Amino acid sequence: MSNTSFDPLKESIEKFTRIAGNAVKFYPILSQSTIQLLNYSENATFLVNTTTGEKYILRVGRPLYHSKTEIESELEWLKLINKHSSIKVSLPIVGENGEYVQEVEDENISHFCALFTFLEGDAPNEENEHDLISQFEVLGDITAQLHEYSILNRHQLQQMKRIEWDYTSILGTKPKWGRWQDGLAMTDDRLELFEKVSEKIKQRLALFGKSQSRYGLIHSDLRLANLLVDGQQIKIIDFDDCGFGWYLYDLATSLSFIEHKPYIPTLINAWLKGYRKVRSLSQEEELEIPTFILMRRLQLIAWVGSRHNETTRELGSAFTEETDELAKKYLEKMEI
Structure with a gap:
């Protein structure tokens, strides 16, 4: 009898690595290269090194998460940001077939892949409070620039096919990342507490509204892992979840x-x-x-409870448990 147990994370990484190996064939510049997994979360991200010393980033998309048209809209926004602002972003690279998004079939399932330019830098260190303070001031500036561009080009950007990050798709009846109620370490008391928070968020967002100055195309995933610090500069990566939402959700x-x-x-x-x-x-x-912080926190509880990767394994049940105090303080502060 075999003692080998099934590991869904290992299985997924092996599959995405296989797909990445097929995706590089769409790019002649990668004819002689090696791939190395950098991160596996919603997608798998690989560092591609060529024999001539160039570096690229290859993203293998999670199946059935975004359509090809949605990804093409994301890449178009990246090109617009690069053209019309000083914000440093990783740019898409067109394949030999003239497409920015490549389709690789594996086990009769299509996976959409995209190649990007490589950016130097490291993610901010959450343990270094001193540096984080100055970095967040820079990030606030950059985020405001993104929002200004979104507002000034609202009509053009509204034509893009991207997800709507509203209450319904975050905490409501059609949650993109799963139901927070199915998160780890849920007890009857915790469910009751978080339900009160969710309802309070719903009420307050209805009052807050979706005016053009408050709601538009946003990055929607500016977590530390998607920031690259290079000296005094901060670069933004991973626009995979960009969509229409409240500007304060980016904070x-x-x-x-x-x-x-x-x-x-x-x-x-x-x-x-x-x-x-x-x-x-x-x-x-x-x-x-x-309100936006607690909405995001409940969304992440859903994400941790429904995904299998190193981040969710590390966070575990403690992430849910540590939310209790945040939830209680929010309800006390937001009594209306």
């Missing part, structure tokens, strides 16, 4: 997985300082920041 996503840290109020103040260098933010909007 909440930058605090992903660290919402419970004691330095969060300081980071928020630094972000606001940077943001207001570019565009205004009313006191009413600032007061609603906790």
Whole structure:
């Protein structure tokens, strides 16, 4: 009898690596290259090294997550950002067939792949509060630039096919990342507490509204892992989840997985300082920041409970349990 047990994470990584090996064939510049897995989350991201020393990033998409048209819209926005702003982003590279999105079939399932330019830099260190403060001021500035571009080019960007990150798709009846109720370590008391939070968020967002100054095309996943610090510069990567949502949701996503840290109020103040260098933010909007943070936190509980990767394994049940105090404080603060 074999003692080997099935490991879904290992199985998935092997499959995505196989697909990546087939995807590089679409690019003559990668005819002699090696691939190395960098990250496996919603997608699998690989570093591609050529024999001549060039580096590229290859993304193998999770099947049935985004359509080819949706990915093409993401890549078009990247090109527009690069053309019309000073924000540093990783740019898509066209394949030999003239397409930016390549389709690779594996076990009768299509996977969409894209190749990007490589950017130097390292993710911010969540343990280094001093550096995080200055980095969040820069991030606030960059985020405001993205939002300004989104507002000024609203009509053009609205033609893009991207997900709507509203209450329904985050915490409601059609959650893109799964139901928070199915998260790890759920008890009757915790379900009751989080349900009160979810309902409060729903009420407040309905009052907050979706005016053009508050809601538009956003990155929607500006967590630390999607930022690259290179000296005094911050570069933005992984626009895979960009979509239409509240601009303040971008702030909440930058605090992903660290919402419970004691330095969060300081980071928020630094972000606001940077943001207001570019565009205004009313006191009413600032007061609603906790709503977006808790919405994101519940969304991440759903994500941790429904995914199998190194991040979710590391976070485990503790991530849900550490949310209790955040939830109680939110309800106390937001009593209306």
